[in-house]
Amino acid sequence: EPAMVYDLGGKFDKSFNEAAFNGAERWKAETGGTYREIELQSEAQREQALRRFAEAGLNPIVMAGFAFGAVLGEVAADYPDTKFVIIDTKVEAPNVRAIEYSEHQGSYLVGMMAAMASRTGTVGFIGGMDIPLIRKFACGYAQGVKAVNPDATVIQNMTGTTPAAWADPVKGGELARAQIAQGADVIYAAAGSTGVGVLQTAADEGILSIGVDSNQNYLHPGQVLTSMIKRVDIAVYNAFTAGADLETGYFVLGLADDGVGYALDEHNAALVTAEMQAAVDAAKAGIIAGEIVVHDYMSDNTCPVN
Amino acid sequence: MRDVMPRWADVVLIPLISLVLAFLLSAVVIVAIGEDPLAAVRMMVTGALGSTYAWGYTLYYATNFIFTGLAVAVAFHARLFNIGGEGQATLGGLGVALVCLALPWPHWVLALPAAVLAAALFGAAWAAIPAWLQAKRGSHIVITTIMFNFIGAAVLNYMLVNVMRPQGSMDPATERFPPGTHLPTLHDLLALVGIPFSKAAPANIAFLIALAACLLVWLLIWRTRLGYEIRAYGHSEPAAIYAGIRPVRVVMLTMLVSGALAGLMAVNTVMGEAERLVLNSVEGAGFIGIAVALMGRSHPFGVLLAAILFGFLYQGGAELALWTDIPRELIVVIQALVILFTGALDNMVRMPLERLFLALRKRRT
Amino acid sequence: MAGAEAPAAGRHPDAAPAIELRGISKAFGTVQANRDISLRVMPGTIHGIVGENGAGKSTLMSILYGFYKADAGEILVGGRRVTIPDSQAAIRAGIGMVFQHFKLVEPFTVLENVILGVEEGRLLKPALARARDTLQRLARDYELNVDPDARIEDLGVGMRQRVELLKALYRQADILILDEPTGVLTPTEADHLFRILKNLKSEGKTIILITHKLREIMAITDTVSVMRRGEMTATLETARTSPEQLAELMVGRKVLLRLDKKPATPDQTILEIENLRVTDDDGVERLKGVSLSVRAGEILGIAGVAGNGQSQLLEVLGGITPATGNVRVKGAEIDLTGRHSDGRSRRARGIAHVPEDRQREGLIMDFFAWENLVFGYHHDPACQRNRALMDNAAIRARAAEQMARFDVRPPDPDLAARNFSGGNQQKIVLAREIERNPDLLLVGQPTRGVDIGAIEFIHQRILDLRDAGSAVLLVSVELEEILSLSDRIAVMFDGRLMGERRPDQTDETELGLMMTGMRTEVA
Amino acid sequence: MMDFATILQVLDSTVRLAAPLLLACLAGLFSERAGIFDIGLEGKMLMAAFFSAATAAVTGSVWLGLAAGIAASMVLAGVHGLASITFRGNQLISGVAINFLAAGLTVVIAQDWFAQGGRTPSLLGGARFEAITLPLADTVRPVPILGPIYHDLISGHTIPVYFAFSMVPLTWWLLYRTRFGLRLRAVGESPEALDTAGVSVVATRYAAVAICGVLCGIAGAYLATALQAGFTKDMTAGRGYIALAALIFAKWRSWHALWATLLFGLLQAIALRYQNLQIGGVPLPVQLMDALPYILTVVILAGFVGRAIPPRAGGEPYVKER
Numbered sequence A: 001e002p003a004m005v006y007d008l009g010g011k012f013d014k015s016f017n018e019a020a021f022n023g024a025e026r027w028k029a030e031t032g033g034t035y036r037e038i039e040l041q042s043e044a045q046r047e048q049a050l051r052r053f054a055e056a057g058l059n060p061i062v063m064a065g066f067a068f069g070a071v072l073g074e075v076a077a078d079y080p081d082t083k084f085v086i087i088d089t090k091v092e093a094p095n096v097r098a099i100e101y102s103e104h105q106g107s108y109l110v111g112m113m114a115a116m117a118s119r120t121g122t123v124g125f126i127g128g129m130d131i132p133l134i135r136k137f138a139c140g141y142a143q144g145v146k147a148v149n150p151d152a153t154v155i156q157n158m159t160g161t162t163p164a165a166w167a168d169p170v171k172g173g174e175l176a177r178a179q180i181a182q183g184a185d186v187i188y189a190a191a192g193s194t195g196v197g198v199l200q201t202a203a204d205e206g207i208l209s210i211g212v213d214s215n216q217n218y219l220h221p222g223q224v225l226t227s228m229i230k231r232v233d234i235a236v237y238n239a240f241t242a243g244a245d246l247e248t249g250y251f252v253l254g255l256a257d258d259g260v261g262y263a264l265d266e267h268n269a270a271l272v273t274a275e276m277q278a279a280v281d282a283a284k285a286g287i288i289a290g291e292i293v294v295h296d297y298m299s300d301n302t303c304p305v306n
Numbered sequence B: 001m002r003d004v005m006p007r008w009a010d011v012v013l014i015p016l017i018s019l020v021l022a023f024l025l026s027a028v029v030i031v032a033i034g035e036d037p038l039a040a041v042r043m044m045v046t047g048a049l050g051s052t053y054a055w056g057y058t059l060y061y062a063t064n065f066i067f068t069g070l071a072v073a074v075a076f077h078a079r080l081f082n083i084g085g086e087g088q089a090t091l092g093g094l095g096v097a098l099v100c101l102a103l104p105w106p107h108w109v110l111a112l113p114a115a116v117l118a119a120a121l122f123g124a125a126w127a128a129i130p131a132w133l134q135a136k137r138g139s140h141i142v143i144t145t146i147m148f149n150f151i152g153a154a155v156l157n158y159m160l161v162n163v164m165r166p167q168g169s170m171d172p173a174t175e176r177f178p179p180g181t182h183l184p185t186l187h188d189l190l191a192l193v194g195i196p197f198s199k200a201a202p203a204n205i206a207f208l209i210a211l212a213a214c215l216l217v218w219l220l221i222w223r224t225r226l227g228y229e230i231r232a233y234g235h236s237e238p239a240a241i242y243a244g245i246r247p248v249r250v251v252m253l254t255m256l257v258s259g260a261l262a263g264l265m266a267v268n269t270v271m272g273e274a275e276r277l278v279l280n281s282v283e284g285a286g287f288i289g290i291a292v293a294l295m296g297r298s299h300p301f302g303v304l305l306a307a308i309l310f311g312f313l314y315q316g317g318a319e320l321a322l323w324t325d326i327p328r329e330l331i332v333v334i335q336a337l338v339i340l341f342t343g344a345l346d347n348m349v350r351m352p353l354e355r356l357f358l359a360l361r362k363r364r365t
Numbered sequence C: 001m002a003g004a005e006a007p008a009a010g011r012h013p014d015a016a017p018a019i020e021l022r023g024i025s026k027a028f029g030t031v032q033a034n035r036d037i038s039l040r041v042m043p044g045t046i047h048g049i050v051g052e053n054g055a056g057k058s059t060l061m062s063i064l065y066g067f068y069k070a071d072a073g074e075i076l077v078g079g080r081r082v083t084i085p086d087s088q089a090a091i092r093a094g095i096g097m098v099f100q101h102f103k104l105v106e107p108f109t110v111l112e113n114v115i116l117g118v119e120e121g122r123l124l125k126p127a128l129a130r131a132r133d134t135l136q137r138l139a140r141d142y143e144l145n146v147d148p149d150a151r152i153e154d155l156g157v158g159m160r161q162r163v164e165l166l167k168a169l170y171r172q173a174d175i176l177i178l179d180e181p182t183g184v185l186t187p188t189e190a191d192h193l194f195r196i197l198k199n200l201k202s203e204g205k206t207i208i209l210i211t212h213k214l215r216e217i218m219a220i221t222d223t224v225s226v227m228r229r230g231e232m233t234a235t236l237e238t239a240r241t242s243p244e245q246l247a248e249l250m251v252g253r254k255v256l257l258r259l260d261k262k263p264a265t266p267d268q269t270i271l272e273i274e275n276l277r278v279t280d281d282d283g284v285e286r287l288k289g290v291s292l293s294v295r296a297g298e299i300l301g302i303a304g305v306a307g308n309g310q311s312q313l314l315e316v317l318g319g320i321t322p323a324t325g326n327v328r329v330k331g332a333e334i335d336l337t338g339r340h341s342d343g344r345s346r347r348a349r350g351i352a353h354v355p356e357d358r359q360r361e362g363l364i365m366d367f368f369a370w371e372n373l374v375f376g377y378h379h380d381p382a383c384q385r386n387r388a389l390m391d392n393a394a395i396r397a398r399a400a401e402q403m404a405r406f407d408v409r410p411p412d413p414d415l416a417a418r419n420f421s422g423g424n425q426q427k428i429v430l431a432r433e434i435e436r437n438p439d440l441l442l443v444g445q446p447t448r449g450v451d452i453g454a455i456e457f458i459h460q461r462i463l464d465l466r467d468a469g470s471a472v473l474l475v476s477v478e479l480e481e482i483l484s485l486s487d488r489i490a491v492m493f494d495g496r497l498m499g500e501r502r503p504d505q506t507d508e509t510e511l512g513l514m515m516t517g518m519r520t521e522v523a
Numbered sequence D: 001m002m003d004f005a006t007i008l009q010v011l012d013s014t015v016r017l018a019a020p021l022l023l024a025c026l027a028g029l030f031s032e033r034a035g036i037f038d039i040g041l042e043g044k045m046l047m048a049a050f051f052s053a054a055t056a057a058v059t060g061s062v063w064l065g066l067a068a069g070i071a072a073s074m075v076l077a078g079v080h081g082l083a084s085i086t087f088r089g090n091q092l093i094s095g096v097a098i099n100f101l102a103a104g105l106t107v108v109i110a111q112d113w114f115a116q117g118g119r120t121p122s123l124l125g126g127a128r129f130e131a132i133t134l135p136l137a138d139t140v141r142p143v144p145i146l147g148p149i150y151h152d153l154i155s156g157h158t159i160p161v162y163f164a165f166s167m168v169p170l171t172w173w174l175l176y177r178t179r180f181g182l183r184l185r186a187v188g189e190s191p192e193a194l195d196t197a198g199v200s201v202v203a204t205r206y207a208a209v210a211i212c213g214v215l216c217g218i219a220g221a222y223l224a225t226a227l228q229a230g231f232t233k234d235m236t237a238g239r240g241y242i243a244l245a246a247l248i249f250a251k252w253r254s255w256h257a258l259w260a261t262l263l264f265g266l267l268q269a270i271a272l273r274y275q276n277l278q279i280g281g282v283p284l285p286v287q288l289m290d291a292l293p294y295i296l297t298v299v300i301l302a303g304f305v306g307r308a309i310p311p312r313a314g315g316e317p318y319v320k321e322r
């Protein structure tokens, strides 16, 4: 029986954790299997949760979030027969499958769309916890925006310095208001369930927003320009499907692997013009082909544009 | 004139009835969310007591609650309501982490006393300002300790994010403590006497420190002059002043001891279990200390029993959350009900009982 | 037992009693505060109630005023049965009460206090205006002048009592209960109060007056009831009784007014006080330069109306209140403000202290008797087992002996202090303080609320200590006690000593005059 | 530095963030002025937040949600009243218990009803309080300075915000100009005075506690149905404690409560927007901003900025007979 461990935002954060949850649910629906899951209540429980599941003989154990990195190193060594999957950070151990995504690539695409949809030439970015991973989103986004409109302004805010930043919709809403006041008319939220507040405020104030991780277009139909989807669900689904025979190692999934992308569905069809779509698809092809290189913030902790 | 009730009724009967009421109400909640309370209890018992692994967790949590429960109890004796165990334990954690990371400790035997000292000092320091404000300025210690919980959280947050987070890490946590600081677990300790015990459970030598703390607190309160003065002050401040007991001194010392005890909890969590400092490693244990002290009638032995009960609830509750649809917050509900019935609604049980005993006595005479 | 029939008195001998109580009983937990009490008070009279502390006087009156609910019994007002479940009902029945401990809202103004509960309407404005007018009228009619806009916290006790009276009058009370109104008053204020009461009586109002002072009973009441241990022992016509008879009824046996005591043999000076001054938290100077001395083997009694600084004097000497001036014990200067100005340092200097309020200060009511018997002396080397721990076994053993010697009943060191009667509680305190053979014993109100048997015992112990060569400083509001115990008597008034007398060369009248601040320095 | 528009923005969000603090603070004011200390403001708000969101989500009506929120908060107020008035228990302990009860029950029930990890579904349309535009807001907008102030700052908030601010003079009037207020203040200073004046201490205190419940209920409902669109676990995030701090800061007075909560709201608004604030070249860590309300309260309590004297009978149960 496989197991899923969600990070502090909770499995219904409509974003990162929920993507993982959706993958697990899809596996359950398709195979009729069962799995165990736990939502963390505090940082201190990470290790306990992993050990509890490993003790109970669950296999594989999938965890969503970079913050598990530090404890997984320890725990994995104690349970060599259990396979672990960690998303968003690199952990090297023989029984660990570590998956990272090229979020900068997906963010680049939605950045282009933001720039094209913006009338004011000012777009916003609201990140969750201020860590290199989120700066990677921001940097990719900014590059996409500038690629379309070099004169555009990208306002960037982070919500906090601790995991609480992933779960503060009020703060997200207030930051969105602040950015709107500064002229932003498209805001990209990469902040877990904090982003729900951003999208809500954007809808209330009549501007466009961009969702993250899961497809969030449905939250405010006609008011969410698109979502930068990160296919955590596929990672979970694949891990569950592979079961104990899971291939371990380190994997980076990008546009080429459909690990990241932008969402297009009936909720935002009216917002995405054909021209927009063409430009973005071209860029996607360019990136896959290596003609366009999107700088990865985490490679050197700097961003060429901002 | 005599007491209306015999002592055993006050010490045993009332808490017991209160506890039963709290549990009955909890059962109602479980039924209301469509679960079977009996099955839940069974699962909690196996999950918390059914294996050495389970015991290891139960005792690990109980260790925390012994420390915070003693902290609240000691303050209660001076009629001080230290609601700041959370903050004091947080700072205790900071102290432990600083000590563990400061030196390349060769062996835990050396690191442990230093960490114990640091945890106690940091915890006491965090209680000192509210204590001083209470003693000198009469600011209500409940409010100041609440404020210091928040300030403590901010301090830890700042330290972990801006100072102690290792280079390149995204996680607001310190790096792992060096192996020389790793404490022996119950597995290691019991192995010495040949008893097999789960290796994965986090209960560690801090449990023994907690037991020692119970004994020391008992000695302090009932066998030393300071304890005598603390109790006297708690019963009557004017009488204490008459007797030459200085309120400032008693309030300060009591709160320092209380804060130190709360801080010691970090030896268990930060040094014994996590082996690094993370945000919110206290996980509400400071507040559970209130319930533990109330239930244990502020007596170290009562605190020990109540702490084990809460350790059981905590671990059992975690198991429930894991294997059923009952969320972990059910434990918070139970905890709230225990505090409500043993603390705030004490008279609800006491008044009818007193009437009963009064009537019984009248009948006898 | 039922109360005796009240002899008819006052202006309407045939009228129904203004108040009639029948078979009132009330218990607080295990304490039976009132037992089957009956009482009749005729309209237009002043009726006194006397009794020892804890006899149940206040409880009975509080029941009449609806503050407590009686367990049994009935109340008739003006001949009609009424139920008084709360004070509102009492007020409606025309009953007003001035409590022993005032029931005023301190941060409120006089006006606000007066209208509280009788605002007549949802808004305050009309009520305040009406009350202002009424107060003006009452002030005129009864010499009850108070600034209606003053805050209670800024008023002295005398003024506060006026406000309480005004409250009752504003509610148009016909029956006024006053619970120990003169305890806190200066003699002038008390005289003023009695003038008002007579005035009210002449208007046909009925007054019930609780007091400890038999003098007042004799002076102002028409009839008087005596209570003892929750029961009503007698109701008499004042004109046909005497203080001695009342005292006997109060305590249940003949009262010895004078003790047998050997003449004092004063020795070297133990306590010297020079120019002692104390200012309390409210900035009021309570001691205004007191100087006195006490020698070994003598008892100095301090007489005075409560609130004239005697308590502060004891508290300063006991290390509770800081002060300025000089105090020397056996020639050594005592620290009055610094690091050594606490009870512990005083005890180390041979000063023992029996505080005025044993339950609030002298004892920890929830501690066992044996713990209380070292209270304040718990740092003594004899109490320690080693550097860290106390020797509880030894303390308990010594406590048992002391309790036996002081005839504490029951002599059980493992009983909590709160479970002893007042007299036995006091014996515990005395045992603790006297058995240390102090150089100086400070005693405040040693026999307050203590039954006569215990009084004699306690007095004897204090004399024994004197004869053993200790200096004793005695403060008491009971003039008889002062007269019978002291070797010298100093009278205190308004924070100053008014002069000194020898007990055999003075009497209650002279002392009483001095206590009112009148200089009688003729000798 | 900040321009006028930014200042307006920050003030605007100050108003939004101060509103729940103000409501809770006034709630505490009523309770504590009547002598019932209440550290359970947080719990009552949380309970109200959940039940208002849940009801609004199910019925689609924010007004029904508001009613449910108030009712839920009143139930907890009733528990507090029972413990501290009827059974004369320890008010602080009761408050602690209530906070835990709310923290636990909201999640347990939310999980049972909605199975969304302790949340309610997002609220849409009529299930939320919408911002209302005050008359003439658009007309006067072009007027310099005053126009934007009226349009951006004063207009455009939700009904509970306006309610919260109008409660300030109302509270003052109630306390100082009405019979009820006189009695309420009296019972907090000297319950025996009120009792002997023939007014029921118990009834007066229950009334105060009930008002506290209503105001906390509105505060909680505002959080879930106006400030946010739905309930999330622990969404009060310590606001009850900040309100308590503000109450001390305000020295238990209604107008002071307004300034205190506005100040704390401003601190929150600034902390929300500026992760790294520089003042005179010195970087202020955001953690300091977060902790500032608490630090200020401690400073106030220490008596360095005028002393806060609580109602005299506060925290003590009224015991006539031992």
Ligand SMILES: Nc1ncnc2c1ncn2[C@@H]1O[C@H](COP(=O)(O)OP(=O)(O)OP(=O)(O)O)[C@@H](O)[C@H]1O
Pocket (backbone or CB within 6 Å): C028, C031, C032, C033, C051, C052, C053, C054, C055, C056, C057, C058, C059, C060, C100, D320, D321, D322
């Ligand atoms: N509220 C109360 N709760 C419990 N016991 C009480 C209460 N009030 C009085 N008692 C007890 O009832 C008895 C009678 O007390 P009461 O106050 O009526 O005496 P009193 O005659 O007025 O004495 P004093 O002269 O000291 O005023 C005492 O034993 C007292 O301790």
Ligand SMILES: Nc1ncnc2c1ncn2[C@@H]1O[C@H](COP(=O)(O)OP(=O)(O)OP(=O)(O)O)[C@@H](O)[C@H]1O
Pocket (backbone or CB within 6 Å): C333, C334, C335, C336, C340, C341, C344, C345, C346, C348, C349
């Ligand atoms: N000026 C003073 N006034 C009153 N008490 C005093 C004064 N000086 C000392 N004492 C008390 O008298 C006792 C004996 O004093 P002394 O200084 O000789 O004691 P000690 O053994 O040195 O104790 P310590 O270590 O506390 O100074 C002590 O309990 C002390 O507190």
Ligand SMILES: [Mg+2]
Pocket (backbone or CB within 6 Å): C057, C058, C059, C100, C179
């Ligand atoms: Mg009395």
Ligand SMILES: [Mg+2]
Pocket (backbone or CB within 6 Å): none
């Ligand atoms: Mg010395």
